[in-house]
Amino acid sequence: VRHVYGIKAVVSTQSTGTEKLCGLEFQITSGSFFQVNTDGADILYQTIKDTAKLDQDTILLDVCCGTGTIGIILSRFVRHVYGIEIVKSAVEDARRNAARNGVENITFVE
Numbered sequence: 001v002r003h004v005y006g007i008k009a010v011v012s013t014q015s016t017g018t019e020k021l022c023g024l025e026f027q028i029t030s031g032s033f034f035q036v037n038t039d040g041a042d043i044l045y046q047t048i049k050d051t052a053k054l055d056q057d058t059i060l061l062d063v064c065c066g067t068g069t070i071g072i073i074l075s076r077f078v079r080h081v082y083g084i085e086i087v088k089s090a091v092e093d094a095r096r097n098a099a100r101n102g103v104e105n106i107t108f109v110e
Contacts, residue, residue, distance in 0.1 A: 021045075022073045024101045032090035033066030045073050054078050065108065068094030072103050081106040 065083035
């Protein structure tokens with residue numbers, strides 16, 4: 001790993017933070033992907049919803065789901081979401097985030 005730009009920092013694998021996105025709250029650990037441009041993500045996720053024409057018959061696949069933000073946010077518009085991720089800590093975050101936001105129609109697969 002080579003430092004390219006910005007402040008050099010070492011982040012503990014135990015550090016966590018919370019962010020709000022599309023009216024929901026997400027817990028993020030340092031090893032998990034989360035879109036930090038939340039204003040842009042709000043617009044992107046709304047565009048996905050509108051373009052995909054989601055409805056209650058839709059089964060949504062969220063591939064490389066990270067902390068589960070896309071699937072959790074779009075879950076209220078579909079029958080079920082399957083989030084797929086290879087990073088164990090991200091899957092753990094995604095499961096916690098779904099529970100934190102009361103989302104039950106989602107399954108995360110590691």
